[in-house]
Amino acid sequence: MQQPPFAAPELVCPAGSLRALQLAVDAGADTVYLGLKNATNARNFAGLNFDDAQVREGIAYAHKRGRKVLMALNTFAQSADVTPWYRAVDTAVDFGADALICADTAVMAYATRTHPELRLHLSVQASATSYEAINFYQRHYNIQRAVLPRVLTLQQVQHVLRNTSVEIECFAFGSLCVMVEGRCTLSSYATGQSPNNVGVCSPPSAVRWTDTPTGVESRLGGMLIDHYAPDEPRGYPTICKGRFVVEGKRDYAIEEPTSLNTLAILPELMKMGVKALKIEGRQRSPAYTEQVTKVWRQAIDAAKASPDRFSVQPTWTATLGHLAEGQQHTLGALDRPWR
Numbered sequence: 001m002q003q004p005p006f007a008a009p010e011l012v013c014p015a016g017s018l019r020a021l022q023l024a025v026d027a028g029a030d031t032v033y034l035g036l037k038n039a040t041n042a043r044n045f046a047g048l049n050f051d052d053a054q055v056r057e058g059i060a061y062a063h064k065r066g067r068k069v070l071m072a073l074n075t076f077a078q079s080a081d082v083t084p085w086y087r088a089v090d091t092a093v094d095f096g097a098d099a100l101i102c103a104d105t106a107v108m109a110y111a112t113r114t115h116p117e118l119r120l121h122l123s124v125q126a127s128a129t130s131y132e133a134i135n136f137y138q139r140h141y142n143i144q145r146a147v148l149p150r151v152l153t154l155q156q157v158q159h160v161l162r163n164t165s166v167e168i169e170c171f172a173f174g175s176l177c178v179m180v181e182g183r184c185t186l187s188s189y190a191t192g193q194s195p196n197n198v199g200v201c202s203p204p205s206a207v208r209w210t211d212t213p214t215g216v217e218s219r220l221g222g223m224l225i226d227h228y229a230p231d232e233p234r235g236y237p238t239i240c241k242g243r244f245v246v247e248g249k250r251d252y253a254i255e256e257p258t259s260l261n262t263l264a265i266l267p268e269l270m271k272m273g274v275k276a277l278k279i280e281g282r283q284r285s286p287a288y289t290e291q292v293t294k295v296w297r298q299a300i301d302a303a304k305a306s307p308d309r310f311s312v313q314p315t316w317t318a319t320l321g322h323l324a325e326g327q328q329h330t331l332g333a334l335d336r337p338w339r
Contacts, residue, residue: 008304009269010276012070012169013293016048016283021058023290025067028297032062033070033101035199035282040088041072042125043282044199055095068098072282074123075199076104086110093118101147102126108141121169122146125196127183129156131163138166145169147278150176150260154334158272167275172262173292174280175325176332178240178255186239190221202238209234218242235325257326262334263299263316267307270300288323295319 013029015021024032035041037049050058059069071092077085085104089111092100099119102108103126111118124147128134137143145167148157161168178184187201188194195201208219215229218237225242227250228234235241235257244253262269262277269277277300279292295316303310321327 006267006270006304006307007273008300009274010169011293011296011300012276012278013296014174014279014282014284014289015050015058016043016045016281016289017286018050018054018058020282020286020289021069022061023286024293025062025065027290027293029067029293031068031070031098031276032058033072033278033282034058035072035074036088036091038084038088039078039197039199040075040085042074042123042195042199043072044075045283046204048283052091052095055091055097059096063096069096070099070101070121071097072101072123073107074101074103074125076125076196077106078197082106082110086114089115089118099145105141108137108143112141116142119144122166124149124171131160134160134164134166138164145275147171151333153336154265154268154272157269157274157334161273168273169276169278170262170269170274171260171280172266172269172277172296173320173329174259174278176255176258176260176330177238184240187220190223190239192221202236207237257328259320259324259326259329260332261320261324261329262331263295263312263320265331265334266299266303267310270303270307291319292323 010030012031012033013024015024015032015034021032021034035043035049037051062069073085073088085107093115099121100111101121101123103123108120111120120141120143122128122137122143127149128146129149129151134146143166147169150171184195191203191206193203202220206221210217215227217227218225220237225237240254241257243250246253281288299316
């Protein structure tokens with residue numbers, strides 16, 4: 001029997017630049033998310049993000065086409081001076097952002113108190129993995145959506161959905177880390193700067209590339225992270241994805257570069273009632289954003305039209321496989337066959 005069509009989840013795509021935002025919108029994103037050029041967002045890399053004029057232009061571009069823009073304020077405010085975070089909340093409201101993505105309770109309290117009409121989305125950086133935690137944020141800060149950390153099984157995601165009225169957003173595609181969002185201190189160990197406060201793991205000022213007779217060494221805060229052969233593709237130096245010598249063997253000691261890809265379970269996520277699917281990658285190129293958005297737009301539309309006949313198209317897999325970190329992908333914690 002033909003199953004009834006499911007509600008299509010909102011496709012939420014990354015925008016590290018105005019060009020990426022425009023390409024994402026044109027490629028079919030329902031929503032894009034962006035951050036300011038400061039430590040208030042968790043992708044505070046040089047050359048990324050938006051100044052005031054770009055935010056205004058980006059929001060106008062999206063709204064003119066019926067799309068939404070979310071602003072990420074998802075680092076934790078510095079106790080010595082919270083004003084940049086509060087100012088960013090006001091800026092988002094002034095510019096017409098459709099919602100804030102927040103992790104810090106101080107930021108959420110300020111936003112709730114000062115702009116009660118503003119939608120708040122709980123960032124993955126808040127590390128809320130249970131419906132009790134999500135309902136707490138709803139009760140105290142009126143959050144309307146929560147982004148789940150990438151540590152839950154599919155059954156656990158369903159359990160959360162059954163026990164909260166908060167909209168649930170799940171990651172659909174993009175690079176994986178060691179899956180302790182909001183709690184990582186690896187780079188601060190090497191550099192003295194926490195990604196949770198300054199908005200970037202492996203700050204560029206601490207990164208060094210050194211040519212050697214056998215290849216290129218990458219270092220973070222003076223620590224040797226990896227060594228690449230002359231023609232070998234190089235990843236951005238992070239401790240979690242570095243190759244280290246352990247018991248005489250050099251390999252990925254913590255995590256091998258790979259990307260989450262949930263295309264194979266898209267109808268299940270839709271049937272469960274996931275409200276939005278998030279594409280990771282504000283630090284990626286506009287071309288990456290465009291290609292990934294096109295694939296996911298096609299996939300969501302196909303699953304909505306005929307969920308019982310949905311199948312992952314080889315062209316989608318080929319495109320995403322080429323763009324995946326390390327050219328490999330996984331269902332991550334959503335599927336734990338070892339249990």
